[in-house]
Amino acid sequence: MNIFAEIRGLIIATLDQMVAEGALPEGLNFDPITAEPPRDAAHGDMATNAAMVLAKPAGMKPRDIAEALAARLADDTRITSAEVAGPGFLNLRLTASVWQQVAAAVLDSGTGFGRGSLGQGQKVNVEYVSANPTGPLHVGHTRGAVFGDALASLLDFAGYDVTREYYINDGGAQVDVLARSVYLRYLEAHGQEVAFPEGTYPGDYLIPVGETLKAKVGDAYVGQDESVWLAEVREFATEQMMDLIRADLKALGVEMDVFYSEKSLYGTGRIEAALEDLKSKGLIYEGVLEPPKGKKPEDWEPRVQTLFKSTEHGDDVDRPVMKSDGGWTYFAPDIAYHYDKVQRGFDALIDVFGADHGGYVKRMKAAVSALSDGKVPLDIKLTQLVKLFKNGEPFKMSKRAGTFVTLRDVVDQVGPDVTRFVMLTRKNDAMLDFDFDKVLEQSRENPVFYVQYAHARVSSVLRKAAEAGIDVSEAALKGADLGKLDHEAEIGVLRKLAEWPRLVETAARTNEPHRVAFYLYELAGDFHGLWNRGNDVTSLRFIQEGDAQTSQAKIALAQAVAIVIAAGLGILGVNPAQEMR
Template sequence: MTLYARFAAHLDAVLDQLVADGVLPEGLERRNVTVEPPRDPSHGDLATNAAMVLAKPARTNPRALAEAIAAGLEKLDEVASVAVAGPGFINLTLTDATWREELRAITDDGDEYGKSAMGKDVTVNIEYVSANPTGPMHMGHCRGAVVGDALANLLEFAGHKVVREYYVNDAGGQVDVLARSAHLRYREALGEDIGSIPEGLYPGDYLKPVGQHLADEYGDQYVGKPEGEWLALFRAEAVAAMLKMIKSDLALLGIHHEIFASEAELQKAGKPEAAEKWLREHDLVYDGLLEAPKGETPEDWEPVELPLFRSTKFGDDQDRPIKKSDGSWTYFGADLAYHYQKAQEADQLIDIWGADHAGTVKRIVAAVAALTEGKTRFDVKLIQMVRLLRGGEPVKMSKRAGNFVTLADVVNEVGKDVVRFTMLTRKADAQMDFDFAKVVEASKDNPVFYVQYAHARVASLKRKAAEAGIEGGDADLSRLDTEELALVKRAAQFPRVVEGAASAREPHRIAFYLYDLAADFHALWNLGNDQPGRRFVVADDPDLTRSRLFLADAIGQIIRNGLGIMGVRAVEEMH
């Protein structure tokens, strides 16, 4: 059990005793009671709001309750002192021995340090990327891909069972456009001069190999034939080729989905009909007149009776159609059925969407709440756009893609680790600039470099110790002083950062934490620039060196664990 979890348990035991003594009533809700670092480190090592949270429901004075809780906590061997501040905040200062033991725990737990059981027996389905299968991945898809994959890693690290899913939108008009574009390239492969690509078709060169494959496979049998004879076949062939390309692009980022769910197969299997039937049985779908779109006058609008989902019952501003006037499913109707299917297999659902889908969040959240009767937690994480720059100037588009910069081009230039880390250096809902010059810059202002450099420095210490003739052995951690133990205190926050990030569905918190940990490590390292006795390797003091190497190894372990969640390698050397 890590330090913060242990002290949460200590606090629970103190509160249980106060209940037994009649100071607190039984049954008080403790969910909002926290044990965390105080905002001001001068106030101590840990702080709890227990008295502030429990005093009102217990009908007692928060300051008096804080004094009673403090008296119980003072009895712990790990506690050096307890102070009650203001109206009832409780601050604890721990013994140095406690921090040294936590340092050993980091090393003993190794790759397991920071893992949590908070997600035990909970299955989470994360759907991310889900780009239309009409071309290669571009940087508009990249950020959502990285955030979704890192979130999947994070939730697994926090004990959840995670299913990574990609929803293939292969039932809409865009795949018919893809099929027509492939047919054009098919005719080109057979020697026809197709001229410039007509408006409305996909212009990218990435369809040339698809056209060549179709020409090799079918010869000229579909040249000059009516669209009805080849559209379905070319659609299936082109979608399959695009999915192969998409999977290859995602693999460059180390991303692999367990499930690729087809919208076309979903509809073929009658899933939307099943969802509609269930909703009608629960009076959540009715046949009604669709309201005129906002901004339209009544003269511009012809009322049409359609099956409408009662999304207003769940906070939406109007009820939403699940079918079009021609009887085909709306995108929302198909999406609703897809989420109904996912909810059969998972306890919680997460969708990673581009910010341009913000307007549809409320209705799909309403649909999932209805279909699962409120039992399934469902989060939609919106991802803002990424602006590509080179030395501050916008990057030109890719000729191969036709009108965008491909993910593959970016990864091949700067590397997977740089792309993944950079995509997690801002909150997902904040816009991001990705400057090719800055993301490879060797400076403190580049978080990717700064964290990787900290790990490389840790790795270099064994070499430095060997050069100084210092061999391994038991580390006397009593040699670590206040400044070094301050680094342990930062390191010990990792497990609670993991749980907080997992609960909030915010993997960027791991990147932020690693940057702070790296900054503290570099600051301690840099003390040795002017004070030789502060260096990690002190040639004439092997015992001190071993204790500092023990500390550095623990910091390296946490950096590896954190980078592992982010899907980023921890490098041994910087070149």
């Protein structure tokens, strides 16, 4: 049940009727017309922009259209008033029964309430985390992991067929550095003193990897030239690091459907095939790029390179895909990887990158546009940095990692639920302050606690009602007389519940899961407000002594709130609390 979609449908049907009657000209586009909550709740339950949108193409005054539309809408039994405001805004008020039916719909559908068909089963690939397999995930990866996972769940909830994917960057020079670092730990495991040259990975996390390598091969690599052990240690170390990364992701509640290896693109003809596809479209050529804008680097010199004509698909400059020495650029395997995604039949692609990849957005979008002939959209979401604080001070680096705070550091401090929710309390491209003390506070200022407390309060009401002998079974609550929910404070909570299906659709259209966290906080606020008013107005209390029927209606409302909170938290990957401790 999406009451906003239903009323919009009523508005469109009424406009069609006006066209048929000659009150409006034919050929008008109704797509931009909306029905949504007004900015000021005092103006009504819904507002529509219909008259403002249609005035110019219809050649009429917006107020004239609004008044004619209002007169017709007022005849619908769901609408108590249709008022024209200003130059042609139309505000609607709905009957209490409309909002009461929302609670019934929530109870009937359970946590499936709000699940939509927006996606219509379209296949979407969401690639996120994709960290280099050279060490444990750090706090920046944590935000990308939470955002990507919540986005994938949101799209699934909105009716898309979602694949969660991790791209393993195991084809570059960094895995050789990893192998050399592990080899040093391997020698250390054999009792040798070692020094880590600049550029290697000195973190303690490689100590057990070196010991495991020793257990596997004994002293076979001790004193041997790099040519003997590099390839084998590189593969061994990568596998060990990916096991560590998978464990870190699992601790955060993240599970991938696909782990795709960059190394699988090399020597298999896949890079060549992708570039050949672009070449067949006249988009690969030999040329010389202009020097970088601004001050020319001293070491810059013009040289012929193999270039992708990315400017034909929205990029600022063409991009090299092969170096002058014949080796691939970093961009070439990324093109091949996305070519593979297109070949796998995805209808849309989403990449979640760290903020430092902003310069990569246009070239990657250009590549996918070219490879798919503009048929597969690519949305790239950048996640900004996270600043950690504890005891009012910046949180120090992890000794285990050597240079950064790890995902495990964060999860071990506050748990996966708090970590995930807090990471979604800001839009992905906004900086985020993560204060270990504040995220554990039991106050309204802590959104995690505030939402969890609302769910726990409902659980408490159900327990107390059962102790008082009130039937709060699923069947009893579904059969409750919801017409008893007629107080403005109760209607206000019902209105907020009614926004959930619309919120899901909006968040899915924009690929913005933080909207779910914001909504849950607002819903919790409305529920806590109703609860607190019950301290002064006894008729608003959820348990009415001596009146089981009224109690059941009010508890049904509370249960509907808990169901929507549980559904929203499920999208965010957070477990709803049954009680607060």
